[in-house]
Amino acid sequence: MTRSRVDAPATGPVPSARPASAGEAPRPYRPGELALSAEEMRAAGRHAVDLVVQRLCTVADGPPHAVAGPAELAALLDEPLPEEGGDLTGLLDRLARDVLPLGIRFDHPRCFAFVPTTGNYPAVLADLLSTAHLSVPGAWLVGSGPTRVELTALNWLKELLGLPGHWGGLFVSGGSVANLTALAAARDHHLAGDLAGARLYCSTQAHPSVARAAHLLGLGRDQLTALEPDAGQRLDPRALAARIDADRTAGLRPFAVVATVGTTGTGAVDPVTDLARLCRRHGLWLHVDGAHGAAYAVSERGHHLRDALGHADSLTFDPHKWLFQPYETGCVLVRDPELLRATFRMARHHLDTGYLHPAEARHDEVNLDDLGPQQSRGLRALKVWLSLKTFGAAAFRRAVDHGLHLSDHAAARITAHPDLDLTSPPGLGILTFRCRPPGCPVDPAAADRLQRSVSDAVRATGQALLLTTRVHGRTVLRMCTINPATTTADIDAALGLVVRAGRAMTTVPDEA
Ligand SMILES: Cc1ncc(COP(=O)(O)O)c(C=O)c1O
Incomplete structure (x- = not known):
C-alpha cells in the first residue's frame, strides 16, 4: 500500500477526524481522492478474493448460524462518520472476521431453515464485474450489452422452465417484487384504473408478499380473499369457484388468482392446471408464485410441472432460491410482456420525460426499464448467465x-x-x-x-x-x-x- 491509512479498530468507536471548523476554508477536492492506485486495487482485490474463497471453502467448518446481541453489535459498529479514510485491506479483514459471519450461513450443508440458497462463485465474480462496469440493463442506449445478457439469461430460464418463447419479463430483487410487478400488470389489465369491488384470491398459505403487493396496489384488506387450503395445504379450486360465484353475485369484481407452487411452509403445490381452467372460465388473471417451487420444473422429476406453468398469465421465479444464486436474483415472467410495458413504461406517466427521449428504444432495441418499477437497475442476470455458462444447465x-x-x-x-x-x-x-x-x-x-x-x-x-x-x-x-x-x-x-x-x-x- 502506498498510502498510510489508519485501520479502524476491531471493536469500539473510533474518534472522528476533525471536519473544517467555522471560519476555516475547507480544503478543495484533490484529484484522485476517491480512487486507489492500480497497485492498491490489485492488492485489496486479491485479498478480497482470498477472503471469498476462504469463506466458500470453510463454511461447513463452523456452525450454520451465528448471532450477536444488539448491544454487542452497536459497540462494534456504531462508529462516528469516518471523516478520513482507512486501509481498505484491513477493513475487508474486519468485515470478514467480525461482521459478515454474523447471520445464517444459508450455504451451510446443515442449514435447513427458510429457503436456503447457496450462491456460487461465478455469481460472486459476476457481481464484481458488473459493478465495476456500472452495468445498467435499463435503456438499450445506456446498456445494450447488459440488456442483451439479461434477455439471453431470461431465455435460458424460460427454456429451463419449459415456457414458450413469447413470454417475457425481467430480473427483479426477489419474489416479493416479482409478485408486486406481475399483480400490477394484472390490476391494470383487468380493472382499468377502477379498484372498486375488485377481488384478488389466494390461499392462506400464499407468501405474505402477496398481501403486501395487494396493499401497495391500492387494494383494501377485504379485497384480498385468502381461502383456507385443503388437507394438503393447497388452494381448493372448488372452494375458490364457489367464492368467485358468490362474489360475482354480490356485484364484486374478481380479477386475479395467485397460485403458489411450493408454499414456503410445507412446499405444497396449488393445482395450477385446474386453477388455470377456472381463471379462463371466469376471465381472471392467473399469477403463479413459483419463487421457490418453479425450479422443480428444471429437474428430471418435475418435468410435468412445465405444462402447468405454461397455463399461467405470469410467474414469479427466484433464482436466489433453488437455482443457487446469491441474493438479489429474482425474476418475473409474463405471458404477454406488452402488459408489463402498459403498466410500467415511463411515457405512460404525464411527467416531463424529455431527457429520456434520446434513450427511447428504436427498431428492435429493448428498454427493460419499461417493463418494471426500476429505472437504474443492476445486472442481476449476469449471475445466472455466468453460472450457467460455467457449470452447464445439466x-x-x-x-x-x-x-x-x-x-x-x-x-x-x-x-x-x-x-x-x-x-x-x-x-x-x-x-x-x-x-x-x-x-x-x-x-x-x-x-x-x-x-x-x-x-x-x-x-x-x-x-x-x-x-x-x-x-x-x-x-x-x-x-x-x-x-x-x-x-x-x-x-x-x-x-x-x-x-x-x-x-x-x-x-x-x-x-x-
Ligand atoms: C413462495 C414465496 N414467494 C415469495 C417469496 C418472497 O421472496 P423474496 O424474499 O425473494 O422477496 C418467498 C420467500 O421465501 C416465497 O417462498
Missing part, C-alpha cells in the same frame, strides 16, 4: 434433483423413527415433522412448546439449523433440503440431533 438440473432425493431420504428416516412423526410429505424439497419422544406431553400447547425447544436446542449445538412453522394450527419442525452440498449423512445427523434433544427434554435416557 449440473443445475441434477442439483435440483439432489435436493428432492434428500427430502425423500429425510421423510423415510422420519417415518421409520418411533420418536418422529411426518406432518407433511416432502413437497418440493420441504418437509415438516414433529418430535414425539417417549414421555412427550399430550397437552397440545406443551407439545408445541417442545418443538420450539427442540429447535432451539439443536441450534445451540451449532451443528444444524432447523426452525419451526405451523401446520394445521400445530407447531412443527421444518426442513428445506435443497443445498446441493448437503449429504444424506448431514440429514441423518440433523435428525439425530432432534431425537437427542427431544429425549433430553423429556428426561428419557438417550439410546441413540
Whole structure:
C-alpha cells in the first residue's frame, strides 16, 4: 500500500477526524481522492478474493448460524462518520472476521431453515464485474450489452422452465417484487384504473408478499380473499369457484388468482392446471408464485410441472432460491410482456420525460426499464448467465434433483423413527415433522412448546439449523433440503440431533 491509512479498530468507536471548523476554508477536492492506485486495487482485490474463497471453502467448518446481541453489535459498529479514510485491506479483514459471519450461513450443508440458497462463485465474480462496469440493463442506449445478457439469461430460464418463447419479463430483487410487478400488470389489465369491488384470491398459505403487493396496489384488506387450503395445504379450486360465484353475485369484481407452487411452509403445490381452467372460465388473471417451487420444473422429476406453468398469465421465479444464486436474483415472467410495458413504461406517466427521449428504444432495441418499477437497475442476470455458462444447465438440473432425493431420504428416516412423526410429505424439497419422544406431553400447547425447544436446542449445538412453522394450527419442525452440498449423512445427523434433544427434554435416557 502506498498510502498510510489508519485501520479502524476491531471493536469500539473510533474518534472522528476533525471536519473544517467555522471560519476555516475547507480544503478543495484533490484529484484522485476517491480512487486507489492500480497497485492498491490489485492488492485489496486479491485479498478480497482470498477472503471469498476462504469463506466458500470453510463454511461447513463452523456452525450454520451465528448471532450477536444488539448491544454487542452497536459497540462494534456504531462508529462516528469516518471523516478520513482507512486501509481498505484491513477493513475487508474486519468485515470478514467480525461482521459478515454474523447471520445464517444459508450455504451451510446443515442449514435447513427458510429457503436456503447457496450462491456460487461465478455469481460472486459476476457481481464484481458488473459493478465495476456500472452495468445498467435499463435503456438499450445506456446498456445494450447488459440488456442483451439479461434477455439471453431470461431465455435460458424460460427454456429451463419449459415456457414458450413469447413470454417475457425481467430480473427483479426477489419474489416479493416479482409478485408486486406481475399483480400490477394484472390490476391494470383487468380493472382499468377502477379498484372498486375488485377481488384478488389466494390461499392462506400464499407468501405474505402477496398481501403486501395487494396493499401497495391500492387494494383494501377485504379485497384480498385468502381461502383456507385443503388437507394438503393447497388452494381448493372448488372452494375458490364457489367464492368467485358468490362474489360475482354480490356485484364484486374478481380479477386475479395467485397460485403458489411450493408454499414456503410445507412446499405444497396449488393445482395450477385446474386453477388455470377456472381463471379462463371466469376471465381472471392467473399469477403463479413459483419463487421457490418453479425450479422443480428444471429437474428430471418435475418435468410435468412445465405444462402447468405454461397455463399461467405470469410467474414469479427466484433464482436466489433453488437455482443457487446469491441474493438479489429474482425474476418475473409474463405471458404477454406488452402488459408489463402498459403498466410500467415511463411515457405512460404525464411527467416531463424529455431527457429520456434520446434513450427511447428504436427498431428492435429493448428498454427493460419499461417493463418494471426500476429505472437504474443492476445486472442481476449476469449471475445466472455466468453460472450457467460455467457449470452447464445439466449440473443445475441434477442439483435440483439432489435436493428432492434428500427430502425423500429425510421423510423415510422420519417415518421409520418411533420418536418422529411426518406432518407433511416432502413437497418440493420441504418437509415438516414433529418430535414425539417417549414421555412427550399430550397437552397440545406443551407439545408445541417442545418443538420450539427442540429447535432451539439443536441450534445451540451449532451443528444444524432447523426452525419451526405451523401446520394445521400445530407447531412443527421444518426442513428445506435443497443445498446441493448437503449429504444424506448431514440429514441423518440433523435428525439425530432432534431425537437427542427431544429425549433430553423429556428426561428419557438417550439410546441413540
Ligand atoms: C413462495 C414465496 N414467494 C415469495 C417469496 C418472497 O421472496 P423474496 O424474499 O425473494 O422477496 C418467498 C420467500 O421465501 C416465497 O417462498
